[in-house]
Amino acid sequence: AQKITQTQPGMFVQEKEAVTLDCTYDTSDPSYGLFWYKQPSSGEMIFLIYQGSYDQQNATEGRYSLNFQKARKSANLVISASQLGDSAMYFCAMRDDRGSTLGRLYFGRGTQLTVWP
Amino acid sequence: SQTIHQWPATLVQPVGSPLSLECTVEGTSNPNLYWYRQAAGRGLQLLFYSVGIGQISSEVPQNLSASRPQDRQFILSSKKLLLSDSGFYLCAWRPLAFSSYNEQFFGPGTRLTVL
Numbered sequence: 001a002q003k004i005t006q007t008q009p010g011m012f013v014q015e016k017e018a019v020t021l022d023c024t025y026d027t028s029d030p031s032y033g034l035f036w037y038k039q040p041s042s043g044e045m046i047f048l049i050y051q052g053s054y055d056q057q058n059a060t061e062g063r064y065s066l067n068f069q070k071a072r073k074s075a076n077l078v079i080s081a082s083q084l085g086d087s088a089m090y091f092c093a094m095r096d097d098r099g100s101t102l103g104r105l106y107f108g109r110g111t112q113l114t115v116w117p
Numbered sequence: 118s119q120t121i122h123q124w125p126a127t128l129v130q131p132v133g134s135p136l137s138l139e140c141t142v143e144g145t146s147n148p149n150l151y152w153y154r155q156a157a158g159r160g161l162q163l164l165f166y167s168v169g170i171g172q173i174s175s176e177v178p179q180n181l182s183a184s185r186p187q188d189r190q191f192i193l194s195s196k197k198l199l200l201s202d203s204g205f206y207l208c209a210w211r212p213l214a215f216s217s218y219n220e221q222f223f224g225p226g227t228r229l230t231v232l
Contacts, residue, residue, distance in 0.1 A: 004160075035220060043205055045161075045223035091160060103149055103211045105221055107160040 004092050006108035013082045013115055020067070021077040021111045023092030033095035034075040035105065036066065040088040048090075051075060053097075082115045089113075119144035123208050123224035130231055136181075136195040138227050140208030143189065148210040150191040151221065152183055155205040167191060203231045 003026040013019035025034065036048040051059045051066045059066040067076040079086055089112050093105040120143045130136060142148055149168050153161040163176045165183035173183050180199060184192045191208055208224040 037223075043207075043226045043228065045207060045209075045226075047220045047222070050220055093161075103221065104151070104163055104166060105161075105209075107162075109160040 004094055004106050004108035006092055006111050008111045009109075010112045010114065013079075013113065015084060015115055015117050016081055018078060018080045019082055019113065021079070021090050021092075021113065023075045023077065023108060025073050025075060025092075025094050027073075027094065029097060031097040033097065034066070034068070035093040035095065036064070036075075036077045037091045037093060038086075038088045039091060039110070045091070049077070079113075084115050084117065087113060087115045119210075119222065121208060121210055121222055121224040123206075123227050125227060126225065127228045128230070130198050130229065132200055132231055133197045136193070136198050136202070136229070138193040138206055138208075138229075140191040140193075140224055141189055142191075142210045145189070145210070145212060147188060148212060150185065151209040151211070152191065152193050153207045153209065155207065157204070161207065165193070198231045200231050203229055205229075 005024045007022055011019060032053045034051045038046040038048050049059050049061045049064045049066050051068045058068050063080045065078045067078055089110045091110045092108045096104050122141050124139055151166045152164040154164050155161050164181060165173055165175055167173050167185045170185055170188055173185060181193060181195050206227045206229060209221040211221045
């Protein structure tokens, strides 16, 4: 069974500071993909960043970076220079790459990030 | 460019009433399609997925069903809603397998309240 764990129900960070959102995963498959999505109060799911299991370097997208530690099975999201608009729920997800065309995602329970001025 | 639509945006239904939520994708062909449900304060739970017209797979037993009558149309239905069906329903699509795209793209969602 595949599993995503986000141990931080809520996180608080001051504007312009960096914050790390934790995510650990459990899989026995050598090929998988890891994602982070942002869900503001409007409910839409916004894709932020992707890391493939065979990628040698940590993924980065603007202020977002993924701290990928394969041996520890962790894929933490780092947001640098937080902005008030970053306040939202953040979900870590893992894609199943096992011999199928499904591409299904397994989601964690999410971390509610609040950025304060 | 690709776009995904869902309607209605919000819905309030009495227990025991039927349900029909629609999802359509534009700008792509033969996508994989997914229905997720998000209960309040929870992560997303995969309900159904489809790799082609008429091909539906269910992840969890429930009183919901899904259909894919056209390549880019995915419908979530119920004959009789339960209180536990309340939640935020998200449709997502993914391009053909083995493409260079990796992420799933989500629609705007439907917020369903069953009273």
